[in-house]
Amino acid sequence: MIEEFKTSYRQHFEETLINEIIEVGIFKEVNEGHKLIDIGEYLRGMPLLISGAIKILREDSDDGELLLYYLERGDTCSMTMTCCMGNTKSEIRAIAEMDTKIVLVPIQKMELWIAKYKSWRNFVFESYHNRLNELLHTLDSIAFNAMDQRLLDYIKEKRRIVKNDIIKNTHQEIAYDLNSSRVVISRLLKKLERLGHVDLHRNYIKVLNL
Amino acid sequence: MIEEFKTSYRQHFEETLINEIIEVGIFKEVNEGHKLIDIGEYLRGMPLLISGAIKILREDSDDGELLLYYLERGDTCSMTMTCCMGNTKSEIRAIAEMDTKIVLVPIQKMELWIAKYKSWRNFVFESYHNRLNELLHTLDSIAFNAMDQRLLDYIKEKRRIVKNDIIKNTHQEIAYDLNSSRVVISRLLKKLERLGHVDLHRNYIKVLNL
DNA sequence: AATAATATGTAACCTATGTTACTGCCTAAG
Protein backbone atom coordinates (compact mmCIF):
# COMPACT_ATOMS: atom_id res chain seq x y z
CA MET A 1 0.00 0.00 0.00
CA ILE A 2 2.91 2.31 0.77
CA GLU A 3 4.28 1.79 -2.72
CA GLU A 4 0.85 2.62 -4.16
CA PHE A 5 0.79 5.79 -2.09
CA LYS A 6 4.21 6.79 -3.34
CA THR A 7 3.26 6.45 -6.99
CA SER A 8 -0.03 8.29 -6.41
CA TYR A 9 1.49 11.27 -4.65
CA ARG A 10 4.96 11.46 -6.19
CA GLN A 11 3.84 14.24 -8.51
CA HIS A 12 2.32 16.24 -5.65
CA PHE A 13 4.93 16.06 -2.89
CA GLU A 14 8.70 16.11 -2.53
CA GLU A 15 10.57 13.05 -1.25
CA THR A 16 10.98 14.29 2.33
CA LEU A 17 7.27 15.03 2.72
CA ILE A 18 6.34 11.65 1.28
CA ASN A 19 8.57 10.05 3.88
CA GLU A 20 7.08 12.10 6.70
CA ILE A 21 3.58 11.06 5.66
CA ILE A 22 4.61 7.40 5.56
CA GLU A 23 6.12 7.81 9.00
CA VAL A 24 3.17 9.42 10.80
CA GLY A 25 0.22 8.46 8.57
CA ILE A 26 -2.17 5.64 9.31
CA PHE A 27 -2.73 3.48 6.26
CA LYS A 28 -6.19 2.02 5.99
CA GLU A 29 -8.34 0.03 3.63
CA VAL A 30 -12.11 0.38 3.86
CA ASN A 31 -14.77 -1.66 2.11
CA GLU A 32 -17.54 -0.44 -0.14
CA GLY A 33 -20.33 1.07 1.89
CA HIS A 34 -18.15 1.82 4.91
CA LYS A 35 -19.01 5.11 6.60
CA LEU A 36 -15.83 7.09 7.17
CA ILE A 37 -17.43 10.03 8.92
CA ASP A 38 -20.95 11.20 9.69
CA ILE A 39 -22.53 14.58 10.26
CA GLY A 40 -21.85 15.89 13.72
CA GLU A 41 -18.84 13.67 14.38
CA TYR A 42 -15.36 14.94 15.12
CA LEU A 43 -12.48 14.04 12.87
CA ARG A 44 -9.50 11.87 13.62
CA GLY A 45 -7.32 13.08 10.79
CA MET A 46 -7.10 14.24 7.26
CA PRO A 47 -7.59 11.49 4.68
CA LEU A 48 -5.54 11.28 1.48
CA LEU A 49 -7.03 8.94 -1.09
CA ILE A 50 -4.72 6.32 -2.53
CA SER A 51 -7.24 4.36 -4.57
CA GLY A 52 -11.00 3.87 -4.86
CA ALA A 53 -13.60 6.59 -4.34
CA ILE A 54 -15.55 8.19 -1.53
CA LYS A 55 -18.88 9.89 -1.89
CA ILE A 56 -19.60 13.00 0.12
CA LEU A 57 -23.21 13.52 1.19
CA ARG A 58 -25.17 16.31 2.77
CA GLU A 59 -28.22 15.62 4.88
CA ASP A 60 -31.36 17.56 5.68
CA SER A 61 -32.65 18.03 9.20
CA ASP A 62 -35.64 15.86 8.30
CA ASP A 63 -34.91 13.03 5.94
CA GLY A 64 -33.44 14.37 2.72
CA GLU A 65 -29.98 13.46 1.52
CA LEU A 66 -27.91 14.78 -1.35
CA LEU A 67 -24.74 13.66 -3.10
CA LEU A 68 -22.28 16.53 -3.21
CA TYR A 69 -19.32 15.01 -5.03
CA TYR A 70 -16.83 12.15 -5.11
CA LEU A 71 -13.27 12.05 -3.86
CA GLU A 72 -10.76 10.04 -5.86
CA ARG A 73 -7.07 9.18 -5.94
CA GLY A 74 -5.01 12.23 -5.17
CA ASP A 75 -7.92 14.03 -3.52
CA THR A 76 -8.45 15.02 0.05
CA CYS A 77 -11.44 16.39 1.92
CA SER A 78 -11.39 20.13 2.37
CA MET A 79 -14.30 19.92 4.71
CA THR A 80 -12.14 17.77 6.90
CA MET A 81 -9.41 20.36 6.87
CA THR A 82 -11.62 23.21 7.84
CA CYS A 83 -13.24 21.08 10.50
CA CYS A 84 -9.91 19.96 11.88
CA MET A 85 -8.49 23.44 12.13
CA GLY A 86 -11.59 24.96 13.60
CA ASN A 87 -12.12 21.82 15.64
CA THR A 88 -15.77 21.83 14.65
CA LYS A 89 -18.06 18.95 13.83
CA SER A 90 -18.33 17.49 10.38
CA GLU A 91 -20.94 19.07 8.12
CA ILE A 92 -21.02 16.08 5.80
CA ARG A 93 -21.15 12.31 5.61
CA ALA A 94 -18.50 10.31 3.76
CA ILE A 95 -19.14 6.80 2.48
CA ALA A 96 -16.79 4.56 0.51
CA GLU A 97 -18.24 4.13 -2.96
CA MET A 98 -16.04 1.09 -3.53
CA ASP A 99 -13.17 -0.60 -1.73
CA THR A 100 -10.86 2.30 -1.00
CA LYS A 101 -7.35 2.83 0.35
CA ILE A 102 -6.48 5.95 2.31
CA VAL A 103 -3.81 7.33 4.56
CA LEU A 104 -4.85 9.41 7.56
CA VAL A 105 -2.63 12.37 8.42
CA PRO A 106 -2.74 13.60 12.04
CA ILE A 107 -4.29 17.02 12.42
CA GLN A 108 -1.29 18.64 14.10
CA LYS A 109 0.95 17.87 11.14
CA MET A 110 -1.34 19.66 8.71
CA GLU A 111 -0.64 23.14 9.98
CA LEU A 112 3.03 22.42 10.55
CA TRP A 113 3.55 21.23 7.01
CA ILE A 114 1.80 24.25 5.57
CA ALA A 115 4.63 26.39 6.86
CA LYS A 116 7.29 23.81 6.07
CA TYR A 117 6.44 22.43 2.61
CA LYS A 118 5.46 24.54 -0.36
CA SER A 119 4.12 21.46 -2.11
CA TRP A 120 1.84 20.67 0.82
CA ARG A 121 0.60 24.26 0.83
CA ASN A 122 -0.18 24.07 -2.87
CA PHE A 123 -1.86 20.72 -2.42
CA VAL A 124 -4.11 22.06 0.32
CA PHE A 125 -5.05 25.13 -1.68
CA GLU A 126 -5.61 23.20 -4.84
CA SER A 127 -7.84 20.85 -2.91
CA TYR A 128 -9.90 23.75 -1.57
CA HIS A 129 -10.13 25.10 -5.06
CA ASN A 130 -11.36 21.80 -6.46
CA ARG A 131 -13.88 21.18 -3.73
CA LEU A 132 -15.27 24.69 -3.94
CA ASN A 133 -15.71 24.33 -7.67
CA GLU A 134 -17.32 20.94 -7.36
CA LEU A 135 -19.71 22.34 -4.80
CA LEU A 136 -20.51 25.18 -7.18
CA HIS A 137 -21.29 22.77 -9.98
CA THR A 138 -23.47 20.67 -7.73
CA LEU A 139 -25.28 23.84 -6.81
CA ASP A 140 -25.65 24.78 -10.47
CA SER A 141 -27.12 21.41 -11.16
CA ILE A 142 -29.75 21.77 -8.44
CA ALA A 143 -30.54 25.41 -9.02
CA PHE A 144 -30.68 25.49 -12.79
CA ASN A 145 -31.34 21.98 -14.05
CA ALA A 146 -34.48 19.86 -14.02
CA MET A 147 -34.42 16.36 -12.59
CA ASP A 148 -33.99 14.64 -15.97
CA GLN A 149 -30.78 16.55 -16.61
CA ARG A 150 -29.56 15.94 -13.08
CA LEU A 151 -30.19 12.23 -13.51
CA LEU A 152 -28.20 12.22 -16.75
CA ASP A 153 -25.33 14.03 -15.06
CA TYR A 154 -25.49 11.58 -12.18
CA ILE A 155 -25.20 8.60 -14.51
CA LYS A 156 -22.32 10.14 -16.42
CA GLU A 157 -20.41 10.99 -13.26
CA LYS A 158 -21.04 7.60 -11.73
CA ARG A 159 -19.81 5.89 -14.88
CA ARG A 160 -16.66 7.98 -14.76
CA ILE A 161 -16.07 7.02 -11.13
CA VAL A 162 -16.63 3.28 -11.47
CA LYS A 163 -14.95 3.22 -14.89
CA ASN A 164 -17.61 0.89 -16.20
CA ASP A 165 -20.78 1.12 -18.28
CA ILE A 166 -22.58 -1.06 -15.75
CA ILE A 167 -23.90 1.04 -12.89
CA LYS A 168 -24.85 -1.08 -9.93
CA ASN A 169 -27.58 0.93 -8.25
CA THR A 170 -31.24 0.46 -7.50
CA HIS A 171 -33.58 3.27 -8.43
CA GLN A 172 -34.10 3.87 -4.74
CA GLU A 173 -30.39 4.46 -4.16
CA ILE A 174 -30.24 6.96 -7.00
CA ALA A 175 -33.30 8.69 -5.60
CA TYR A 176 -31.53 9.11 -2.25
CA ASP A 177 -28.43 10.60 -3.88
CA LEU A 178 -30.52 13.09 -5.84
CA ASN A 179 -32.89 13.81 -2.96
CA SER A 180 -35.84 12.66 -5.04
CA SER A 181 -38.25 9.75 -4.85
CA ARG A 182 -38.02 6.25 -6.30
CA VAL A 183 -41.09 6.63 -8.50
CA VAL A 184 -39.76 9.79 -10.11
CA ILE A 185 -36.39 8.20 -10.85
CA SER A 186 -38.02 5.09 -12.31
CA ARG A 187 -40.16 7.30 -14.50
CA LEU A 188 -37.23 9.30 -15.82
CA LEU A 189 -35.01 6.26 -16.27
CA LYS A 190 -37.73 4.66 -18.35
CA LYS A 191 -37.76 7.76 -20.51
CA LEU A 192 -33.97 7.50 -20.93
CA GLU A 193 -34.37 3.85 -21.91
CA ARG A 194 -36.99 4.70 -24.53
CA LEU A 195 -34.56 7.27 -25.92
CA GLY A 196 -31.96 4.52 -26.22
CA HIS A 197 -29.53 5.95 -23.66
CA VAL A 198 -29.60 3.12 -21.15
CA ASP A 199 -30.71 -0.48 -20.64
CA LEU A 200 -32.57 -1.03 -17.38
CA HIS A 201 -32.17 -4.18 -15.31
CA ARG A 202 -32.82 -5.27 -11.77
CA ASN A 203 -30.09 -3.81 -9.55
CA TYR A 204 -28.06 -2.33 -12.35
CA ILE A 205 -28.20 -0.01 -15.34
CA LYS A 206 -26.22 -0.42 -18.51
CA VAL A 207 -25.15 2.87 -20.07
CA LEU A 208 -25.32 2.89 -23.86
CA ASN A 209 -24.71 6.38 -25.19
CA LEU A 210 -25.22 9.77 -23.58
CA MET B 1 -9.98 54.78 5.27
CA ILE B 2 -6.63 53.41 6.44
CA GLU B 3 -7.65 53.98 10.05
CA GLU B 4 -10.91 52.14 9.40
CA PHE B 5 -8.94 49.27 7.92
CA LYS B 6 -6.68 49.13 10.94
CA THR B 7 -9.54 48.87 13.40
CA SER B 8 -11.30 46.28 11.25
CA TYR B 9 -8.32 43.98 10.89
CA ARG B 10 -6.42 44.59 14.10
CA GLN B 11 -7.83 41.43 15.63
CA HIS B 12 -6.89 39.35 12.59
CA PHE B 13 -3.35 40.48 11.76
CA GLU B 14 -0.17 41.45 13.54
CA GLU B 15 1.16 45.00 13.27
CA THR B 16 3.82 44.23 10.65
CA LEU B 17 1.33 42.55 8.33
CA ILE B 18 -1.11 45.42 8.72
CA ASN B 19 1.64 47.78 7.66
CA GLU B 20 2.60 45.63 4.69
CA ILE B 21 -1.00 45.61 3.52
CA ILE B 22 -1.25 49.38 3.86
CA GLU B 23 1.96 49.70 1.88
CA VAL B 24 1.08 47.52 -1.11
CA GLY B 25 -2.71 47.46 -0.99
CA ILE B 26 -4.95 49.57 -3.17
CA PHE B 27 -7.70 51.23 -1.15
CA LYS B 28 -10.96 51.67 -2.98
CA GLU B 29 -14.50 52.82 -2.39
CA VAL B 30 -17.24 51.47 -4.65
CA ASN B 31 -20.86 52.55 -4.86
CA GLU B 32 -23.95 50.43 -4.42
CA GLY B 33 -24.60 48.41 -7.53
CA HIS B 34 -21.02 48.55 -8.74
CA LYS B 35 -19.85 45.31 -10.34
CA LEU B 36 -16.49 44.32 -8.89
CA ILE B 37 -15.98 41.21 -10.97
CA ASP B 38 -18.00 39.21 -13.48
CA ILE B 39 -18.02 35.58 -14.53
CA GLY B 40 -15.18 34.80 -16.90
CA GLU B 41 -13.07 37.81 -15.97
CA TYR B 42 -9.58 37.59 -14.53
CA LEU B 43 -8.79 39.03 -11.14
CA ARG B 44 -6.65 41.98 -10.29
CA GLY B 45 -6.16 41.20 -6.63
CA MET B 46 -7.65 39.84 -3.49
CA PRO B 47 -10.22 42.12 -1.87
CA LEU B 48 -10.44 42.60 1.90
CA LEU B 49 -13.69 44.22 3.00
CA ILE B 50 -13.39 47.23 5.26
CA SER B 51 -17.04 48.26 5.36
CA GLY B 52 -20.27 47.69 3.47
CA ALA B 53 -21.29 44.43 1.83
CA ILE B 54 -20.83 42.61 -1.45
CA LYS B 55 -23.18 40.05 -2.87
CA ILE B 56 -21.78 37.04 -4.66
CA LEU B 57 -23.88 35.65 -7.51
CA ARG B 58 -23.76 32.57 -9.68
CA GLU B 59 -25.18 32.59 -13.19
CA ASP B 60 -26.68 29.96 -15.42
CA SER B 61 -25.61 29.45 -19.02
CA ASP B 62 -29.06 30.63 -20.13
CA ASP B 63 -30.55 33.34 -18.02
CA GLY B 64 -30.81 32.18 -14.40
CA GLU B 65 -29.03 33.91 -11.55
CA LEU B 66 -28.63 32.97 -7.93
CA LEU B 67 -27.43 34.75 -4.80
CA LEU B 68 -24.78 32.65 -3.10
CA TYR B 69 -23.89 34.77 -0.07
CA TYR B 70 -22.75 38.17 1.13
CA LEU B 71 -19.28 39.34 2.08
CA GLU B 72 -18.96 41.77 4.97
CA ARG B 73 -16.33 43.59 7.01
CA GLY B 74 -13.47 41.25 7.76
CA ASP B 75 -14.36 38.89 4.93
CA THR B 76 -12.52 38.11 1.77
CA CYS B 77 -13.46 36.17 -1.31
CA SER B 78 -12.15 32.62 -1.32
CA MET B 79 -13.19 32.24 -4.91
CA THR B 80 -10.85 35.07 -5.69
CA MET B 81 -8.02 33.32 -3.93
CA THR B 82 -8.46 30.06 -5.73
CA CYS B 83 -8.84 31.88 -9.01
CA CYS B 84 -5.74 33.94 -8.40
CA MET B 85 -3.56 31.02 -7.51
CA GLY B 86 -4.78 28.85 -10.33
CA ASN B 87 -4.87 31.89 -12.59
CA THR B 88 -8.30 30.81 -13.79
CA LYS B 89 -11.34 32.89 -14.66
CA SER B 90 -13.86 33.95 -12.07
CA GLU B 91 -16.72 31.53 -11.50
CA ILE B 92 -18.89 34.17 -9.88
CA ARG B 93 -20.14 37.73 -10.12
CA ALA B 94 -19.62 40.22 -7.29
CA ILE B 95 -21.79 43.31 -6.88
CA ALA B 96 -21.65 45.94 -4.13
CA GLU B 97 -24.85 45.63 -2.10
CA MET B 98 -24.24 49.11 -0.67
CA ASP B 99 -21.45 51.65 -0.69
CA THR B 100 -18.44 49.57 0.23
CA LYS B 101 -14.79 50.11 1.10
CA ILE B 102 -12.18 47.53 0.23
CA VAL B 103 -8.44 47.13 -0.02
CA LEU B 104 -7.02 45.10 -2.90
CA VAL B 105 -4.00 42.95 -2.13
CA PRO B 106 -1.74 42.03 -5.06
CA ILE B 107 -1.81 38.37 -5.97
CA GLN B 108 1.90 37.77 -5.55
CA LYS B 109 1.81 38.84 -1.93
CA MET B 110 -0.85 36.31 -1.02
CA GLU B 111 1.36 33.26 -1.39
CA LEU B 112 4.34 35.00 0.09
CA TRP B 113 2.45 35.99 3.23
CA ILE B 114 1.11 32.49 3.70
CA ALA B 115 4.62 31.31 4.37
CA LYS B 116 5.57 34.44 6.28
CA TYR B 117 2.63 35.23 8.58
CA LYS B 118 0.77 32.69 10.66
CA SER B 119 -2.10 35.12 11.12
CA TRP B 120 -2.49 35.52 7.36
CA ARG B 121 -2.48 31.78 6.94
CA ASN B 122 -5.18 31.41 9.54
CA PHE B 123 -7.18 34.19 7.96
CA VAL B 124 -7.03 32.56 4.56
CA PHE B 125 -8.04 29.18 5.94
CA GLU B 126 -10.79 30.62 8.07
CA SER B 127 -12.08 32.44 5.03
CA TYR B 128 -12.17 29.23 3.04
CA HIS B 129 -13.91 27.57 5.91
CA ASN B 130 -16.56 30.27 6.11
CA ARG B 131 -17.21 30.41 2.40
CA LEU B 132 -17.45 26.66 2.10
CA ASN B 133 -19.97 26.57 4.91
CA GLU B 134 -21.98 29.41 3.46
CA LEU B 135 -22.06 27.64 0.13
CA LEU B 136 -23.25 24.50 1.91
CA HIS B 137 -26.07 26.37 3.57
CA THR B 138 -27.11 27.99 0.31
CA LEU B 139 -27.15 24.53 -1.18
CA ASP B 140 -29.23 23.22 1.71
CA SER B 141 -31.69 25.99 1.17
CA ILE B 142 -32.13 25.18 -2.50
CA ALA B 143 -32.07 21.41 -2.15
CA PHE B 144 -34.27 20.98 0.89
CA ASN B 145 -36.46 24.07 1.27
CA ALA B 146 -39.48 25.24 -0.67
CA MET B 147 -39.59 28.74 -2.12
CA ASP B 148 -41.59 30.23 0.76
CA GLN B 149 -38.89 29.22 3.25
CA ARG B 150 -36.14 30.42 0.96
CA LEU B 151 -37.89 33.78 0.65
CA LEU B 152 -38.13 34.05 4.41
CA ASP B 153 -34.44 33.24 4.79
CA TYR B 154 -33.65 35.79 2.10
CA ILE B 155 -35.52 38.51 3.93
CA LYS B 156 -33.90 37.67 7.25
CA GLU B 157 -30.41 37.63 5.78
CA LYS B 158 -30.98 40.85 3.88
CA ARG B 159 -32.24 42.57 7.01
CA ARG B 160 -29.12 41.42 8.85
CA ILE B 161 -26.91 42.81 6.09
CA VAL B 162 -28.55 46.22 5.75
CA LYS B 163 -29.15 46.45 9.51
CA ASN B 164 -32.61 47.83 8.90
CA ASP B 165 -36.20 46.57 8.87
CA ILE B 166 -36.77 48.38 5.60
CA ILE B 167 -35.64 46.26 2.68
CA LYS B 168 -35.32 48.29 -0.49
CA ASN B 169 -36.02 45.78 -3.22
CA THR B 170 -38.58 45.31 -5.91
CA HIS B 171 -40.18 41.90 -6.21
CA GLN B 172 -38.37 41.48 -9.50
CA GLU B 173 -34.98 41.96 -7.85
CA ILE B 174 -35.75 39.37 -5.20
CA ALA B 175 -36.91 36.99 -7.92
CA TYR B 176 -33.54 37.37 -9.67
CA ASP B 177 -31.60 36.64 -6.47
CA LEU B 178 -33.65 33.50 -5.80
CA ASN B 179 -33.72 32.42 -9.44
CA SER B 180 -37.50 32.57 -9.46
CA SER B 181 -40.08 34.72 -11.21
CA ARG B 182 -41.66 38.01 -10.18
CA VAL B 183 -45.19 36.61 -10.04
CA VAL B 184 -44.19 33.81 -7.70
CA ILE B 185 -42.38 36.17 -5.36
CA SER B 186 -45.31 38.61 -5.33
CA ARG B 187 -47.63 35.73 -4.50
CA LEU B 188 -45.50 34.47 -1.62
CA LEU B 189 -44.84 37.96 -0.27
CA LYS B 190 -48.57 38.58 -0.21
CA LYS B 191 -48.94 35.41 1.84
CA LEU B 192 -46.28 36.64 4.26
CA GLU B 193 -48.13 39.94 4.53
CA ARG B 194 -51.40 38.20 5.32
CA LEU B 195 -49.57 36.26 8.04
CA GLY B 196 -48.44 39.58 9.50
CA HIS B 197 -44.73 39.11 8.88
CA VAL B 198 -44.17 42.02 6.50
CA ASP B 199 -45.73 45.20 5.15
CA LEU B 200 -45.52 45.51 1.39
CA HIS B 201 -44.93 48.82 -0.36
CA ARG B 202 -43.77 50.02 -3.73
CA ASN B 203 -39.99 49.48 -3.97
CA TYR B 204 -39.56 48.38 -0.38
CA ILE B 205 -40.67 45.88 2.21
CA LYS B 206 -41.01 46.54 5.90
CA VAL B 207 -40.13 43.55 8.06
CA LEU B 208 -42.37 43.18 11.11
CA ASN B 209 -41.69 39.87 12.85
CA LEU B 210 -40.26 36.64 11.46
C1' DA C 1 -41.59 -25.80 -4.12
C1' DA C 2 -43.71 -22.36 -1.31
C1' DT C 3 -43.21 -18.05 0.72
C1' DA C 4 -41.24 -13.69 1.82
C1' DA C 5 -38.65 -9.78 0.62
C1' DT C 6 -37.06 -6.60 -2.70
C1' DA C 7 -37.04 -4.13 -7.17
C1' DT C 8 -39.44 -2.20 -10.83
C1' DG C 9 -43.51 -0.46 -13.82
C1' DT C 10 -47.40 2.30 -14.01
C1' DA C 11 -51.63 4.82 -13.12
C1' DA C 12 -54.06 8.42 -10.74
C1' DC C 13 -53.72 12.25 -8.24
C1' DC C 14 -51.88 16.63 -5.71
C1' DT C 15 -49.22 20.70 -5.21
C1' DA C 16 -45.64 24.08 -5.85
C1' DT C 17 -43.89 26.74 -9.08
C1' DG C 18 -43.53 28.81 -13.48
C1' DT C 19 -46.03 31.35 -17.46
C1' DT C 20 -49.09 34.52 -19.71
C1' DA C 21 -52.10 38.07 -19.56
C1' DC C 22 -54.35 41.89 -17.91
C1' DT C 23 -55.41 45.29 -14.26
C1' DG C 24 -54.62 49.48 -11.71
C1' DC C 25 -51.34 52.39 -9.41
C1' DC C 26 -47.51 55.31 -8.60
C1' DT C 27 -43.95 58.31 -10.18
C1' DA C 28 -40.85 60.60 -13.11
C1' DA C 29 -40.33 63.07 -17.47
C1' DG C 30 -42.28 66.01 -20.67
Added chain:
DNA sequence: CTTAGGCAGTAACATAGGTTACATATTATT
Protein backbone atom coordinates in the same frame (compact mmCIF):
# COMPACT_ATOMS: atom_id res chain seq x y z
C1' DC D 1 -51.32 68.43 -15.93
C1' DT D 2 -50.52 64.63 -18.95
C1' DT D 3 -48.41 60.57 -20.23
C1' DA D 4 -45.26 56.66 -20.37
C1' DG D 5 -42.86 53.32 -17.95
C1' DG D 6 -42.06 50.63 -14.04
C1' DC D 7 -44.20 48.15 -10.15
C1' DA D 8 -47.47 45.24 -7.89
C1' DG D 9 -51.94 42.28 -7.60
C1' DT D 10 -54.34 38.59 -9.40
C1' DA D 11 -56.54 35.11 -12.32
C1' DA D 12 -56.11 31.21 -15.36
C1' DC D 13 -53.44 27.76 -16.90
C1' DA D 14 -49.31 24.35 -17.75
C1' DT D 15 -46.04 21.26 -16.01
C1' DA D 16 -42.54 18.94 -13.20
C1' DG D 17 -42.12 16.37 -9.60
C1' DG D 18 -43.81 14.28 -5.30
C1' DT D 19 -47.32 10.76 -3.24
C1' DT D 20 -50.15 6.74 -2.87
C1' DA D 21 -51.48 2.55 -4.42
C1' DC D 22 -51.14 -1.59 -6.64
C1' DA D 23 -49.34 -5.13 -10.02
C1' DT D 24 -45.66 -7.84 -11.50
C1' DA D 25 -41.11 -9.81 -11.63
C1' DT D 26 -36.98 -11.34 -9.57
C1' DT D 27 -34.30 -13.13 -5.84
C1' DA D 28 -33.66 -14.95 -1.22
C1' DT D 29 -35.33 -17.87 2.62
C1' DT D 30 -37.63 -21.58 4.58
